[in-house]
Amino acid sequence: MTTPVPQLAPLTPGARRxxxxxxxxxxERGIHAxxxxxxxxxxxxxxxxxxxxxxxxDALVVAYLQHRDARWRAHVAAALEAVPEPGADRVxxxxxxxxxxxxxxxxxxxxxxxxxxxxxxxDGAQTVFPxxxxxxxxLLDLFAELCLEARIADARATAQSLMLLYEGxxxxxxxxxxxGPFERARSVARHLLAA
Numbered sequence: 001m002t003t004p005v006p007q008l009a010p011l012t013p014g015a016r017r018x019x020x021x022x023x024x025x026x027x028e029r030g031i032h033a034x035x036x037x038x039x040x041x042x043x044x045x046x047x048x049x050x051x052x053x054x055x056x057x058d059a060l061v062v063a064y065l066q067h068r069d070a071r072w073r074a075h076v077a078a079a080l081e082a083v084p085e086p087g088a089d090r091v092x093x094x095x096x097x098x099x100x101x102x103x104x105x106x107x108x109x110x111x112x113x114x115x116x117x118x119x120x121x122x123d124g125a126q127t128v129f130p131x132x133x134x135x136x137x138x139l140l141d142l143f144a145e146l147c148l149e150a151r152i153a154d155a156r157a158t159a160q161s162l163m164l165l166y167e168g169x170x171x172x173x174x175x176x177x178x179x180g181p182f183e184r185a186r187s188v189a190r191h192l193l194a195a
Contacts, residue, residue, distance in 0.1 A: 015053035017043040023064045027111055031061055031118050058127040061115060065131050068111050075101050076142070086149035088193040091162070094143065095186035098166065102173050102182055109174020112136065113167075139163065152193060165189050 011019060021042035025034040036057055040047045054060040079097035083090045098106075108114065112132040119128045143162045147155035165185040172181035 012053065014043075014045050014049050018045055018050050018053055018060070019063055019067060022060050023068065026061065026064050027068075027108060027114075031115060061119070062127050062131050065112055065115060065128070065135070069135050072101065072105075073138075080146075086146075086151070088150060088152075088190065091143070091146045091150055091152075091193055092186055092190060094139075094146070094162075095166070095169075095182055095189055098169065099182045099186070102170075106170065106173050110167075110170045113171065114174070136163075136167075139166070147193075150193070158192065161192055162189055165192075 018039060022034070022039045025039060025042060036047055036050055039060070040050045043050070050060070054063060076094060076097045079093045079100070080090060083093045112135050115128050116132045140159055140163045143159035143166075144156050147158045147162075152158050165188055169181040169185035172178065178184075
């Protein structure tokens with residue numbers, strides 16, 4: 001059975017405005033390029049409200065990543081519900097979810113990868129890195145689970161190959177190297193699963 005979508009603590013209206021503003025700004029401009037003054041102004045709250053609700057900018061970055069991840073997982077869960085029977089099509093549903101998600105949500109690639117690239121060991125090792133790793137391990141485990149359900153030989157190794165295809169496509173989306181990287185990755189994944 002696939003991992004459920006994580007349930008995050010409810011936010012106050014002020015915290016929701018802060019998180020929404022920070023999420024847009026972090027993804028569009030980058031974490032370091034956006035200060036708490038800009039976030040609080042965009043959210044229409046004081047810096048005190050921002051710090052009262054999140055404690056620090058690092059904690060706000062983690063909340064941004066967690067909430068974005070929760071939305072992504074809900075999107076994947078819906079794609080998997082549309083293909084309930086174990087098999088290659090269910091595994092490929094993850095790529096289908098990425099295709100339908102990427103145009104509106106990932107024009108700059110993966111928020112977790114972007115955060116990992118931007119945050120240094122000094123200021124992110126205790127907060128951002130564990131969150132990014134958790135998200136990527138979840139996806140690898142999901143691929144492995146789906147491959148096991150589909151009775152794919154050497155499910156873990158196949159899952160690792162699928163993860164490489166997925167992550168490569170995600171980076172290609174952000175770099176805009178060529179059009180339709182998830183479609184290409186899905187095609188390669190289909191051949192891999194059939195082999």
